[in-house]
Each structure stands twice: as structure tokens, then as C-alpha cells.
Amino acid sequence: MATAFQYSAPEMSGRLRLMRIFLWISVLGWGVGLGAKLFDLLIVAGAWSAAPPASLVLMPYGPRFPMNPGDFFQPLSVPMLMGILGALICGWKTPFEYRVWLWLPVTMFLILWVLTPTVFWPMNHELYLAASSSSGKSEAEVIQMARRWIILDWLRVAMIAAGFVSSVRAISLPIAAKSSS
Numbered sequence: 001m002a003t004a005f006q007y008s009a010p011e012m013s014g015r016l017r018l019m020r021i022f023l024w025i026s027v028l029g030w031g032v033g034l035g036a037k038l039f040d041l042l043i044v045a046g047a048w049s050a051a052p053p054a055s056l057v058l059m060p061y062g063p064r065f066p067m068n069p070g071d072f073f074q075p076l077s078v079p080m081l082m083g084i085l086g087a088l089i090c091g092w093k094t095p096f097e098y099r100v101w102l103w104l105p106v107t108m109f110l111i112l113w114v115l116t117p118t119v120f121w122p123m124n125h126e127l128y129l130a131a132s133s134s135s136g137k138s139e140a141e142v143i144q145m146a147r148r149w150i151i152l153d154w155l156r157v158a159m160i161a162a163g164f165v166s167s168v169r170a171i172s173l174p175i176a177a178k179s180s181s
Contacts, residue, residue: 016175019090023171026083026105030164033076037160040069041153048127052146053139056131061124077113084109084163087170101170108163112156120156123149 048058061068084105091102123145129135130142137145 015090015093019087020171020175022083022086022090023167024083025079026087026167027164027171029076029080029083030105030160030167033073033080034157034160034164036072036076037153037157041150041157044069045150045153049146049150052127053130053133053142056127056142056146059124059128059131061128077109080163081109084167087167091170098170098173101166101173104166105163108159108166112159115152115156119152120149 044060048055048060084102088099088102088106091099094102126135126137126145127142127149130137130145135142
């Protein structure tokens with residue numbers, strides 16, 4: 001008796017094999033991104049947000065630092081985007097119950113790419129100005145902004161984790177194929 005989810009490696013279509021390749025790219029990208037974001041939040045942001053405004057001099061932006069965290073995360077987004085979109089396109093004809101696991105990483109990625117430049121980049125700029133005492137904000141406002149940044153960054157970690165878990169779930173399920181009988 002055939003079920004809605006069948007797995008038959010020799011009979012797997014080229015499109016489903018390609019979907020698995022894209023899923024592996026997605027899983028690896030989300031996994032690296034999750035580990036890097038946790039490090040960035042716990043270690044890097046943990047240092048610069050420890051006692052604002054004085055600790056803001058530890059922010060990894062500006063001429064004192066050889067690399068901006070965006071120099072890592074932005075290029076990482078390219079293979080992640082290829083993986084999630086490739087998996088979604090290749091898995092387009094899979095059953096809805098399977099396709100949900102392909103849509104969730106795309107949704108998380110889009111939210112992250114909207115949230116980062118619209119919310120975080122302006123806060124990064126303001127915090128960097130506060131580090132050089134040229135923001136015009138009070139100490140209480142700077143402390144509040146640093147706290148808000150950390151709270152919102154945990155939201156980003158949760159979205160990255162959701163993208164990772166859903167990609168792992170998609171690759172862990174038997175390849176979705178419509179029943180032939």
C-alpha cells in the first residue's frame with residue numbers, strides 16, 4: 001500500500017535529488033549562521049552591552065576593528081538563500097505537509113533580511129555614535145537601546161534556529177513523493 005510519503009532512492013527523481021542537495025546547503029548555512037550568531041550575541045554583544053555607554057567602545061564597528069560582523073553574515077546569506085530557494089523550487093510539487101518545512105526557512109530568511117537593515121543597522125549607528133559621545137542621547141536612553149538591541153537579537157537567534165530546525169526536519173523526512181498507486 002502506498003503512502004503520501006514514500007522513499008525509494010533508486011526511483012527518486014532528479015528534481016528530488018537536487019532538492020536534497022539544496023537542503024544540505026540550507027542546513028549547513030543555517031547551522032553555521034546559528035553558531036556564529038550565538039557567538040556574536042553571547043561574546044561580542046555581551047562585551048559591548050555589559051555596561052553601556054562605557055562598554056560601547058567594544059562594538060565591532062568602525063576603524064578600530066578589522067572586520068564588521070556583517071562582513072561575515074552577508075556573504076553567508078548567499079548560499080543560504082540558494083539552498084532555501086532551490087529546495088523550495090525543487091520541492092514545489094511535494095505534498096503540502098512537506099512543503100511547510102520548505103517554506104518556513106524562506107519566511108524566516110525574509111523576516112531577518114527586512115529586520116536587520118531596518119531595525120538593527122539604525123540602532124548600530126546610534127550605539128556607535130554613543131560610543132564616541134556624539135549621539136546626543138542620554139545615558140538612560142543608550143542603556144535602554146543596548147538592552148532593546150540584545151532582546152531583539154535573541155529574536156533573530158530564534159528565527160535562525162527556526163530556519164535551521166525546519167531545514168533539518170525537511171531533510172530528515174523521507175523524500176516526499178506523490179503516491180503512484
